[in-house]
Amino acid sequence: MSEADWPASLADNELEELDQYLRAHPGEDHLLLDGVHGLLTSLAIGPSPATPDEWLPEVLHEPFADAEEGERILTLLARLNDSVLLEIETGSYEPILGEVDTDDGRTAFTSRGWCEGFSRGIDLRAAAWEARLGQDSDLMQHLGPIIALSIEDEVFDSDAEFAALTDDEYDECLARIPESVDAVATYWREHPASDEEHALHNEGDPPRPPRRRGGRWVH
Template identity: 70%
Template sequence: MVADWPSSPSDSDLEELDRFLRTHAKEEDLLLDGVHGFLTALAIGPTPAKPEEWLPEILHEPFADADEGERVLTLLARLNDAIAPELETGTYEPILGELEMDEGHPAFTARGWCEGFSRGIDLRAPSWEGRLGNDSELMELLGPIIALAIDDGVFESDAEFAPLGEDDYDECLAQIPQAVGAVADYWRDHPLSAEEQAAPRDEGSLTPPRRRGGRWVH
């Protein structure tokens, strides 16, 4: 019997959610690309997060009415619940931003997605940081995402990194699905030990994400 997995959100679903988030977004709030990166980090990370943990990171104002609330929560659940099946079937794609260039041609940017991904890591900071400090394999798997995040100013690094060229940036974008899948496999194959699960959280351990620009494109 074929598993009854949730389908990915339709383009109209994404457009509706994008409009809602943009209408209610303040300076540092996540937009659709950031929400997708945020939920992705939680979906592939060391321990699952319940909606009551991640919804406050996305929604910051009361809904206009019950109907709006039900609809927005449904769209967010659909976006979240589709990530694992998409990884399982090899159909996962990050929701990226699109920037208008001087030449008039749009360019994709992972800045918003990476910012959301960083916030997802921050929600489980002790687990991620403890493992990253002791296992270079995880850092290597995150390589394309880290490169994009540093290039777009989402992550800060003490080491000096040359800016990515256009071809290198596009190559890193293309590697996001593979990197996300590999990290998901890593945490499944190397779960947290009892000692790691008991590690206290260091609230000031991660650099706060920076504001991003662009608009979403699926």
């Protein structure tokens, strides 16, 4: 693909527009912009691609106000998906993270929303992910920073006991998300899923644990 053919990333005002739309249609388990970015990321680097018909129900939960709004939001989501694919392809990936207020009055980055979306992308291909994770410790190692953040941010529970991350350790894991994303993408590219693994996701939707999220988008 030539540089002229590359899709343009969303401008800040377009990200803001998409963020505001998602915030205007809240729900207990609805993703915001950081979560949508995590969802699209995990699908982009996972064992097999997903069609919009598969991932849009994770993002959109209400009818559009009119055809114009629908066309606009769907276009922004498609371009966001294209930009994720491009950033991964060119080694320039950066997660969209949220911000939260700290007890001392500061703001800090949080991966909670992004990790929630990432885990939902894994849910869409759960059987293939679980089969491979059960066989190959390298994949688990590549996911290490994302797993650590997901446990710390209570996106999912773990049977094992883990010490809470310090602020420095949390920030280090955040900084390693692009490295982890690149490693997982390379892993599945070099060790593609078998036909059997590709077929496993059709056997039924796995149960999803309850998740918590918060924050606002920051790129």
